[in-house]
Amino acid sequence: MAANSSALKPEDRPPLGTPRPVDVHVGARLRQRRTLLGMSQEKLGEAVGLTFQQIQKYERGANRIGASRLYQLSNVLDVSVSYFFEEMPGEVQKTRGDYAMASRAEEIEVVQAGDPMARRETLELVRAYYRIEDPKVRKRVFELTKSIANAAGVDGGADLDLDD
Structure with missing residues (x-):
């Protein structure tokens, strides 16, 4: 099997524990929808069988949300799964192989923090x-x-x- 030419070398990967920009964006959209509905992290966690701490980690992008969990969250929050990926900043879309350096994740958080709708x-x-x-x-x-x-x-x- 041929090596994947787009694969990152270990030295190009961000340090362990660094949130990926896509996960930060999905988490921000999760928080935005939950807040818009007036739902607490605790209530959302109960609805999907998680603790509020896990919901916090999802919202920060510290933990990735799996496909089945994202589908479950979309049903509880009454949105399509695609909602979580809408309005994704260009910086996130351009990240190579879903990896980005820590500064890239911080840039995205700053962009989202500057967005009054967020x-x-x-x-x-x-x-x-x-x-x-x-x-x-x-x-x-x-x-x-x-x-x-x-x-x-x-x-x-x-x-x-x-x-x-």
């Missing part, structure tokens, strides 16, 4: 917004938020159309 605060705000049942009140909250952002000199999304 922040817990944003997810909680969206959840709270959609818990407002009255569409008129919800629209007023939206307009108030835009007004405050505009007063602060930020583009408040004037082009957004809020039709329920």
Whole structure:
């Protein structure tokens, strides 16, 4: 059997215990969806037969999520398996052989941390917004938020159309 030309040499592999960028991304998407649903790590763990500590490790990318577990999580979180791989930064897609140096994994965490849609605060705000049942009140909250952002000199999304 011929050697795989794309295989990495041991010296090119990251140190043991370094999360792979794909695992960090999948974990971040897991955390994002869980938070958006208002589910605790403990509740998610119970739903799939794991401890909250294991869910924490998945979310950090410290432990890889196997295919059957990913399928199970997608069912509990009511998303397709592909959801976990969506919006993957180009840096992750370009990693050679699924290995990346520690600095690469840290870069991805910084990119995700800079993404306001990945922040817990944003997810909680969206959840709270959609818990407002009255569409008129919800629209007023939206307009108030835009007004405050505009007063602060930020583009408040004037082009957004809020039709329920």
